[in-house]
Amino acid sequence: MRSRSQNQRRKRIVQTAAALALRGGVEAMQMRTVAERAGVALGTLYRYFPSKMDLVVAVVAEELDLLEASIDRRPPTAETAAGRAVDVLMRATRGLMREPELADALVRSLIMTEANTELGARITDLLWRVAHRSPDAEGEGPESGVPEPPDRADPAYIRVASLASVWIFELLEVLKGARDVDEVQHRLEIAAEPLLADR
Known part of the structure; x- marks a missing residue:
């Protein structure tokens, strides 16, 4: 320790x-x-x-800590799992667009093999918790009725991970200037509905 x-x-x-x-x-x-x-x-x-990439991952992980804290303070209130997941991803998108250099660092770190496991799983786990949490649930953890994320090979988990992958691609498009934030939201809503429809 x-x-x-x-x-x-x-x-x-x-x-x-x-x-x-x-x-x-x-x-x-x-x-x-x-x-x-x-x-x-x-x-x-x-x-x-x-290595420098280890340091980049640590910087991005701290940004994820801040996002998770903000979600705990002000959970999404959408009625559907898809709506709650998109809410979280758009909060992250808007926050990162205020600091595009960190957005660039996030995308770089997520496409690096050694970083992808940790950060990609953290984003997916956050989306899983948000998608499976009732909009009016109180608190965190098992007592709030939010199941723990399943095995990463579980089809339900893979669908949530797929939505996270769509978000990373859309974030890259924003950084390239090929999308604006409203377009990203629209595309995420289209992707999230079938992926999380049965939640």
Whole structure:
């Protein structure tokens, strides 16, 4: 287990990297620069994050933490699972479009094999919980009637993962300038309805 000072140091490194990414994109997240700005030795940085992609994943994971906290504070209220899932994805889209460099980092990290398992599964698990949560449910966890995500090979889970994949593609299109946010919402609504219709 990491000590409190180790956790604080790690958090400082991630926040420093995020600030650099916001100003200059992933390219600005040079390991030496991050170490200098965070006030740690370069060797210490590499102990926490063996590669730049590991650091990018940590920055994106922190953004996902913020999204999950906002969902807990203000859960989607749509009557259908598809509507609740699209609500969450559009909140994420709008938030990322305010910080396009982080959106770019998210897309890059999700298409990298070693990052895809962790971040892709986190997004899918979040969508699963939202889709299976009653709009008027109180609290989190088993007592709120939200089932745990099933095995990742379960067809129901794969359908939710497919919606997450559609979202990543649409986010990429926004970053390329090929879509606007309203178009993304429309496309997600079309994709979500058949994928989550039986929830």
